[in-house]
Amino acid sequence: MPPEKNNPQRDWAPGPASPISVAAIVNSVGSAQRRAIAKAITLLESTRADHRAQADELLTALLPxxxxxxxxxxxxxxxxxxxxxxxxxxxxxxxxxxxxxxxxxxxxxxxxxxxxxxxxxxxxxxxxxxxxxxxxxxxxxxxxxxxxxxxxxxxxxxxxxxxxxxxxxxxxxxxxxxxxxxxxxxxxxxxxxxxxxxxxxxxxxxxxxxxxxxxxxxxxxxxxxxxxxxxxxxxxxxxxxxxxxxxxxxxxxxxxxxxxxxxxxxxxxxxxxxxxxxxxxGKLAARRQQQSLTWMWERIDAGLKQAFRQHAQVKELLPQLTQEVLAGRLAASTAARNLLSAHMGRA
Missing domain, CATH: 3.40.50.300 (P-loop containing nucleotide triphosphate hydrolases)
Structure with missing residues (x-):
């Protein structure tokens, strides 16, 4: 069997014209088809918003x-x-x-x-x-x-x-x-x-x-x-x-x-x-349980950071506050608090 390509983006690059069948990927992964494994991992690594729900569906199906x-x-x-x-x-x-x-x-x-x-x-x-x-x-x-x-x-x-x-x-x-x-x-x-x-x-x-x-x-x-x-x-x-x-x-x-x-x-x-x-x-099982909780909080942290950057008021204030921090007119901690307040809807 020839080696797979090194670039994971070339294994499979889903686009608007490429419909994704999560069920098909799950079945193919289960039969250990190498291309399906590459497709599944690429879907999970995708940063596109329209792939996130499909990635969650895929993980739920694979978890058992x-x-x-x-x-x-x-x-x-x-x-x-x-x-x-x-x-x-x-x-x-x-x-x-x-x-x-x-x-x-x-x-x-x-x-x-x-x-x-x-x-x-x-x-x-x-x-x-x-x-x-x-x-x-x-x-x-x-x-x-x-x-x-x-x-x-x-x-x-x-x-x-x-x-x-x-x-x-x-x-x-x-x-x-x-x-x-x-x-x-x-x-x-x-x-x-x-x-x-x-x-x-x-x-x-x-x-x-x-x-x-x-x-x-x-x-x-x-x-x-x-x-x-x-x-x-x-x-x-x-x-x-x-x-x-x-x-x-x-x-x-x-x-x-x-x-x-x-x-x-x-x-x-x-x-x-x-x-x-x-x-x-029993330490191996306890280690796995702790790792699952760590994974959950890591994804929460990543999700909160992404939601913060996409918040309308944050996106509006960020360029101005960035310039003020760079110019030394505003402390970085103050700018951070102002952005967090805007994200949480406080004045």
């Missing part, structure tokens, strides 16, 4: 068939080898009888607004496998290292029968941790020679990591082992281990070489250990 996959979030600095690791892991999982969906997030340019969306070219073997589906999406300025509709795309892939969903994020930073709030396990990838390891490890990210993977361990085994010890010590200092009981998961630091395929089996064994433990103690 979703939620049966294991969701794996992977993040790490650029160059750490995320794409290589995901391809090797995906092929390994397919050999084990799984069907793998990969949602990759490319950063959008702050200048042009565009994204390269080249992850399929970095996963050539996985992208053409019939048991795999790869979907690159632009971050479009969304913080958290994920695209705005990543959660919705996960549900589509789950409804299509992919039992492993991998979300690859744009990188690691103070705000780029949202992937931990939408996946079952959060994996942080590190390099063996990252310089000052304790400085490179950001506390906020480390506290969210369920597994830390030190990739490219074959390049310098001594440096990799040293990094493993330092990261393990850092996690202990951060108190991530808690009480040493067998009912709670304690984060681990693992060594592997994605390029050589070494350590992938050990990594997946650790993931299965995490899944078994968290399922038994």
């Amino acid at each position: 068939h979703a939620g049966n996959s294991f969701r794996l979030g992977i993040s790490g600095v650029p160059g750490v080898g995320k794409s290589t690791f995901i391809e090797v892991l995906g092929l390994y999982l397919i050999e084990q009888g799984h069907r793998v969906a990969v949602l990759t997030i490319d950063p959008s340019s702050t200048v042009s607004g565009g994204s390269i969306l080249g992850d399929k070219t970095r996963m050539e073997r996985l992208s053409v496998h019939e048991q795999a589906y790869i979907r690159p999406s632009p971050s479009s300025g969304t913080l958290g290292g994920v695209a705005e509709k990543t959660r919705e795309a996960m549900l589509v892939c789950e409804a299509a029968g992919y039992d492993i969903v991998i979300v690859e994020t744009v990188g690691v930073g103070q705000s780029e941790t949202a992937v931990a709030n939408m996946t079952d396990i959060f994996v942080l990838m590190q390099l063996p020679n990252a310089g000052d390891d304790l400085q490179a490890i950001k506390k906020g990210v480390m506290e969210l990591a369920d597994l830390v993977v030190i990739n490219k361990a074959d390049i310098d085994a001594v440096a990799a082992q040293r990094a493993q010890l330092q990261i393990t010590s850092a996690m202990q200092l951060l108190g991530l281990f808690g009480s040493h009981d067998e009912k709670n998961w304690h984060p681990k630091a693992l060594l592997l070489s994605a390029l050589n395929g070494q350590g992938v089996d050990i990594f997946w064994a650790a993931v299965n250990e995490f899944k078994t433990l968290q399922t038994a103690n």
Whole structure:
């Protein structure tokens, strides 16, 4: 099967002359037709007002068939080898009888607004496998290292029968941790020679990591082992281990070489250990419930912001207040309060 096109807008571009049959999309997604999966995700990502009701209808129809996959979030600095690791892991999982969906997030340019969306070219073997589906999406300025509709795309892939969903994020930073709030396990990838390891490890990210993977361990085994010890010590200092009981998961630091395929089996064994433990103690189900509430509030926040910008009085006042803020004649906080008052209909 030839690889799909990298640009999601070319997978399917619905227009006024292109009637949308949500029922047809649902049926096709259920039979795991790749083009239908692309159509469904593109509909969900659409910003057109006339597509929002159809997108909600689609999600409602797909929801009973979703939620049966294991969701794996992977993040790490650029160059750490995320794409290589995901391809090797995906092929390994397919050999084990799984069907793998990969949602990759490319950063959008702050200048042009565009994204390269080249992850399929970095996963050539996985992208053409019939048991795999790869979907690159632009971050479009969304913080958290994920695209705005990543959660919705996960549900589509789950409804299509992919039992492993991998979300690859744009990188690691103070705000780029949202992937931990939408996946079952959060994996942080590190390099063996990252310089000052304790400085490179950001506390906020480390506290969210369920597994830390030190990739490219074959390049310098001594440096990799040293990094493993330092990261393990850092996690202990951060108190991530808690009480040493067998009912709670304690984060681990693992060594592997994605390029050589070494350590992938050990990594997946650790993931299965995490899944078994968290399922038994009820934390996996509780995590999913919390994620659903987080998703709801994220959409509320986004909807309120959109409604605010489209409000007639706000649109009328915004140019004038913007100029006054730029000229230094009005404090930004005052301008914000005036706009909010206009939106709420107060004088």
